[in-house]
Amino acid sequence: MTAIEVAPGTIAVYADIGCPWAHVAHYRLFAARCSLGLSEQVRFDIRPFPLELINDMATPKLILDAEIPVAGGLEPAAGWQVWQAPPHDYPVTTVLAMEAVEIAKEQGLEVSATFDRALRRALFGQSRNISMRHEVLAVAESCGLDAAAIREGLVAGRARAYIEEQVSLCSGDTVQGSPTLFFPDGTWVHNPGIQLSWEGAEGVGFPVVERDDPSVYADLLRRALP
Numbered sequence: 001m002t003a004i005e006v007a008p009g010t011i012a013v014y015a016d017i018g019c020p021w022a023h024v025a026h027y028r029l030f031a032a033r034c035s036l037g038l039s040e041q042v043r044f045d046i047r048p049f050p051l052e053l054i055n056d057m058a059t060p061k062l063i064l065d066a067e068i069p070v071a072g073g074l075e076p077a078a079g080w081q082v083w084q085a086p087p088h089d090y091p092v093t094t095v096l097a098m099e100a101v102e103i104a105k106e107q108g109l110e111v112s113a114t115f116d117r118a119l120r121r122a123l124f125g126q127s128r129n130i131s132m133r134h135e136v137l138a139v140a141e142s143c144g145l146d147a148a149a150i151r152e153g154l155v156a157g158r159a160r161a162y163i164e165e166q167v168s169l170c171s172g173d174t175v176q177g178s179p180t181l182f183f184p185d186g187t188w189v190h191n192p193g194i195q196l197s198w199e200g201a202e203g204v205g206f207p208v209v210e211r212d213d214p215s216v217y218a219d220l221l222r223r224a225l226p
Helices: 020-036 049-056 060-076 095-107 109-126 133-142 147-156 160-171 215-223
Strands: 011-016 043-048 178-182 188-190 194-199 207-212
Touching: 011 020, 020 043, 020 060, 020 109, 020 194, 020 215, 043 095, 043 109, 043 160, 060 178, 060 207, 095 133, 095 147, 095 160, 109 133, 133 147, 188 215
Parallel strands: 011 043
Antiparallel strands: 011 178, 178 188, 194 207
16 A cells, blocks of 8 residues: 555545545534544644546446435534535536635634535535536635635646645555545545445445444544644
8 A cells, every 4th residue: 555645643534525434424423523622733734535437437327316314414513414505516526616615725724524514514504506617616615725726726737636646646555445544654544433334325325334433532532642
């Protein structure tokens, strides 16, 4: 496995914005950091795991429709709802949103992580089409970011090459799936605390949570401390 460099006091999170399990993980990371009083000591570096580019296809909505109620049941407060907008408004790409998060790092790592979390809530909890640039920029503005600067970065394509670099990294054995967390000591964990299986074929059956232990997040936060 290729080593992932992570700065002290940082957790690097590889995740697709359209992944329900990553939505759970992000919520738990923020909640555990707050409860432990580590908001000043630990930062989150959200890195793209572009499933649609890795798999050469949009993530099938049938799979997401099966996953969302199960993942949502683990952390209802993260923000979930059955898709409420017209079917033709369902986002088929999250690459632009991931580009925007990367560009937002120019305004600070912490605000980019907050922006990423807000984009996940917009998709899963507000039924907003985050494939569309105007929706992504509206979320950025709601987070207090300089949306005009993010728009400028998107127009210039400043994050596109970086996203493409991650495709090669994530297509190998370095990143095990969405979400995968990496730590300064070189360790990593995929989908922390959760063990899943599928009943029936993906897109036909449904996921089964065989184990869920949210308490692991306290140890993960402490692992990142400098």
